[in-house]
Amino acid sequence: MIRSHFANLVIFSGLVGVFFAFLTQNEPKDRVRVILILGGSMVVLSLIIAYVMYPFPLR
Amino acid sequence: MSETLVEQAGPKAHPAAAPFVSCVLAWLVPGLGHFYLGKRTRAAVFFAVVVGMFGLGVVSDGAASLFEPRQPLSFLATFDNLATGPIDLISRHHTYGSIVFTLPPDEGDPRRIELLGRLRARVRGVTYEYGNIYLLTAGLMNILLMLDCFDIATGRKT
Numbered sequence: 028m029i030r031s032h033f034a035n036l037v038i039f040s041g042l043v044g045v046f047f048a049f050l051t052q053n054e055p056k057d058r059v060r061v062i063l064i065l066g067g068s069m070v071v072l073s074l075i076i077a078y079v080m081y082p083f084p085l086r
Numbered sequence: 087m088s089e090t091l092v093e094q095a096g097p098k099a100h101p102a103a104a105p106f107v108s109c110v111l112a113w114l115v116p117g118l119g120h121f122y123l124g125k126r127t128r129a130a131v132f133f134a135v136v137v138g139m140f141g142l143g144v145v146s147d148g149a150a151s152l153f154e155p156r157q158p159l160s161f162l163a164t165f166d167n168l169a170t171g172p173i174d175l176i177s178r179h180h181t182y183g184s185i186v187f188t189l190p191p192d193e194g195d196p197r198r199i200e201l202l203g204r205l206r207a208r209v210r211g212v213t214y215e216y217g218n219i220y221l222l223t224a225g226l227m228n229i230l231l232m233l234d235c236f237d238i239a240t241g242r243k244t
Contacts, residue, residue: 028145028213035216038142039223046135046227049128050234053244 040069105239112232113171116224119235132231139224140170143177148217149208150178152201154189166225169232177221181208 029035044066048058112119117133120126151163164187167174178185182204190198208214237243 028147029142029216030212035213039219042135042139043223045131049131050230 036070036073040066040073043069105236108235108239109232112235113169113228115171116228116231119231120238123235123238125238132227136170136224136227136231137173139220139227140173140177143217143220143222143224144180146213146217146220147208147211148177148214148219148221149181149205150174150221152182152189152205153187155191160189163222166222166229169225169229170221171228174225181205 029038041062044062047065048061052058052061108119108122110119111122115133116136117129117131119129120132121129150167151160153164154160167177168187175185178187182201186201189201192198208217211217234243
């Protein structure tokens with residue numbers, strides 16, 4: 028059981044990136060590019076959204 | 087001339103592969119449809135990703151959804167869980183202690199109270215939300231895999 032939010036984010040993004048890379052691309056080079064772009068953008072965008080939302084109150 | 091070249095370059099229907107069979111195999115075991123179509127590497131990766139996602143969902147206290155007629159959206163979540171294939175039964179048994187798909191509609195039904203009690207015990211888990219997302223995503227991925235198998239078998243995709 029992984030409790031770290033960031034670890035879950037990275038694992039989830041990585042798995043989704045690998046899945047869509049193999050689903051949409053045939054060449055290994057293209058697959059690596061999709062994994063990096065898709066997985067990386069999911070992690071980075073999530074951190075940006077979290078940073079923007081940080082000042083908002085929880086309740 | 088150019089039309090002939092386009093036809094030659096485009097994907098062709100997979101010989102001797104039935105689209106329906108490949109879709110059913112993809113539902114039975116994630117990746118098996120692609121294995122049947124000769125896409126061995128993709129099959130291994132899809133199996134690892136979908137089953138890994140599902141396993142993370144189970145160990146993270148994710149709960150399989152139950153269909154409740156008064157909440158129509160619960161049908162979508164249950165359908166999504168079922169799209170993972172027979173391994174969905176594992177998460178159902180893990181969550182509810184038995185294989186169950188619907189919540190009894192009667193409020194006073196002891197079975198309904200028992201099932202809701204088991205579900206609430208999971209909801210209290212710290213990683214319940216993570217687990218649910220993993221389980222639902224595994225189901226969505228397997229739906230895409232079934233559609234992909236259909237496209238490959240019918241020649242729409244290589």
